[in-house]
Amino acid sequence: MNLCFAWMPAALLWASTSLAMAAYPEKPVTLVVPFTAGGPTDRVARDLAEALRQPLGASIIIENVSGAGGTLGATKVAKAPPDGHTLLLHHIGMATAPALYRQLAFKPLEDFEYLGLINEVPMTLIGRASLPARNYGELTQWLNANKGRANLANAGLGSASHLCGLLLRQHLRVDLMTVAYKGTAPAMTDLLGGQVDIMCDQTTNTTGQIEAGKVRAFAVTSAKRVSTPQLASLPTLAESGLKGFNVSIWHGLYAPKGTPQPVLDKINSALQIALKDRAFLQRESNLGAMVVNDARVQGAEHKKFVTAEIAKWGPVIRAAGQYAD
Template identity: 65%
Template sequence: MNNKLKIVAAAALSVAALGAQAQAAFPGGKPITIMVPFAAGGPTDRVARDLAEALRKPLGGATVLVDNAAGAGGSIGANKVAKAPADGYMLLVHHIGMATMPTLVRNIPFKVESDFEYLGMINDVPMTLIGKPALTATSYKELTSWIGQNKGKINLGNAGVGSASHLCGLLFQNAIKTDMTPVPYKGTAPAMTDLIGGQIDLMCDQTTNTTSQIEGKKVKAFAVTTSKRLATPALKDLPTLQESGLKDFEVTIWHGLYAPKGTPADIQKKLNDALKVALKDPEFIKKQEGLGAVVVTDKRTDPAEHKKFVAAEIAKWSPIIKAAGVYAD
């Protein structure tokens, strides 16, 4: 081999070695960004910021930032991640919207099941069925009687098309076979304000948004949407909708972590390993419990099980959304 070829070969080996070293050293001092496809200050944003803090130590002290890109049922922010370089530096925290977007969003610019690497589930957030304080009903049984007497007159609030409260409301109406007038708002805060003020009648929303209002007796609480009663002091006496007669009714607003499709397998493993450590962080668990959320400890923290779970959720929600005929353009 002549000297020129030797120099070229040596340079190529050096570049390959540097590339391998950089990948092995991920994140190597470069900041990681978690994209939240909803506005800052909301439940998903709070989960992402708590997770960002908990991920720093298991990622070797890396800087983990949070960015927000809201709109179109959460698909705008998700699309930014789907189209981002597959190098592990742009991640996505998304909720149940990953399962509803394929049906809910017209002309969705990516494929949920094939354009992301699934890194593991984060938490489950229970839902509560609540009503305006002026309602005479004091139990779920009395509420169903009131609903029967006021068919066609009931306003059901939500935080916007595709929001957790919107989805829970759709499932509830489907379960009791009664249509109500949906009243969408631009976020949970204005919807809750109008519920407290009596401008709307009912809402089904996350414990992250309702626990303090229930505790302060600003709204009436009728049931939780989990299969078992909750241990949270303010909610422990609320029955489940299943025990109240709605067979198989269960809905939680879960969150998961994702990376762009094609992210190298070793980087995926580092991120999944870091996630599993973060989910056991006492401070992270405490913060999630404060939001009324339950940190995932089961097999869904594994990427394959996470993906399998989302596929099952897509199958669950698709017919409900199609029957309702709603879309988030």
Template identity: 65%
Template sequence: MKTGLPTALRLGAAAAALVCAAGVQAQAFPAAGKTITLVVPFAAGGPTDKVARDLAEALRKPLNGATVVVDNAAGAGSTIGTAKAFRAAPDGYTLLVTHVGMATTPTLYRNPGYKYEEFEYLGLINEVPMVVVGKPALAANTWAELNTWIGQNKGKVNLGNAGLGSASHLCGLMLQNALKTEMTTVPYKGTAPAMTDLIGGQIDIMCDQTTNTTSQVEGKRIKAFAASTAKRVAIPAVYKDLPTLDEAGLKGFNVSIWHGLYAPKGTPPAVLKTLNDALKVALKDADFIKKEEGLGAVVVNDARVNPADHKKFVAAEVAKWGTVIKAAGQYAD
């Protein structure tokens, strides 16, 4: 006597199992051969671009060797690229790497094309000190001398920045507020042209990220006067004996620029977990840490690598920078 399911039923069940398995395989993330794109809302060669390219390399291994590339979509104070990532398909293959601009845009722009709170938060990447730097021919070599020179040239000091909402713009606002003085602000379309003019002497000073200033200071193409953070910059070979602004007399001055990783709203929870797990591995990658430390950046290793804590941190930054920007009365359309 024959037992078991009829042949037709057994074949049907096998076919259904194959279809199911194929469906599971199709949903695996990242799928073989698919590229993950990190949208950077700033020009190539800038500080955020450098961070994103280092991160792209570190993410490949924990993402099963997936190809991870950077797409620079600069313009309008980072809103063009950020909006591009916001509108991307929520499948995990288009992500956003951006800096503190995520927290300043809500105040700077009435309608940037996205809502910061509607992104899927994946985790904070690093924090970057900033340094007050000056043109090589500046008649000052220490912070005390620079402070005196600024006081003697009120209304004549040209303070450069990389554009509205840029890290250098924000630090410049804080610096003017702390010194209780106004400078002639000179905005550029990116960090590179601003630095070029600082080296050439067309502008006097700038407050910019160590990811951008370190090689220029090391090459003696610009002068460094003070760090913006509570702790000194951990690159003694370049910033030997460089004081913090707090140490130099601007008590409580503490500005660092952070970078975070985001996904479009609606990205599946399983994909978000895979990406967050990969980020945590990448942030412990020895080569990534070495590259970031070489630029003065501190890789995040606290609770802010978790989505919920990352989002809570950004909300607090929105409130903090909103106060500064409103006090300065600087807004975009």
């Protein structure tokens, strides 16, 4: 009898995980985006949700939980029930938050289950349409002639545009005023209106504005040129003189720590199908984003990648001396 009872916990565990796999998803899945609606990360999330619905077999609700550089939304998911019905889509901020915030309510490498990397997005250096500079060389001349007056917009501490701006200022060695906004949308609105001078932002957010001629485009931040027709003529910043400059913003998918492995496996399987969806691939390509198709679409490799990114960005942020309490 004792031997029989000894097997019962294992049998019950097997049965419960099997039931979790079979029953999941039992209701709509909430995909938390830790930034405002209308921004580049929100766009990626909505495109992915469309491609993910059928293979996952669930409706997907986008919930924008913005604030504190993406940490509010990430914290919400870290504390959510670990049943696979609340997921997080986050960008490079998952790796930079430990250096940016002295008091962080979550631990990126401990409080989440890693589901896979989604894409990598180059950024573009753009300016208001009324800027007299027509190319990168002319832009640097204009910035040097307007030291202390020229300004650089970003979407707030920890945003992609903020991180790109940190590196840009270090490389340019020009005295630029920084104008921080509460999200990408208001920053872009003021750039379009001519209230700010330049901004560094993801191609997912700038390609349409560049194509429409509403902003001046000077360069892309990736190591190689972007192949999309709208951006193919733009040089890289490295080509333009900023040797070694290479910034791409990536996005990944996460679940709360403790989510059952069968549920994680089901989500990851659905994610891999979604990343091969033709409509999703085309939408991402049109925006200059590169969908990941290597080992990083698996949770373990995704986590290794983020670990390396934490080590990469920590010294850059600490050197800039920019922290949030």
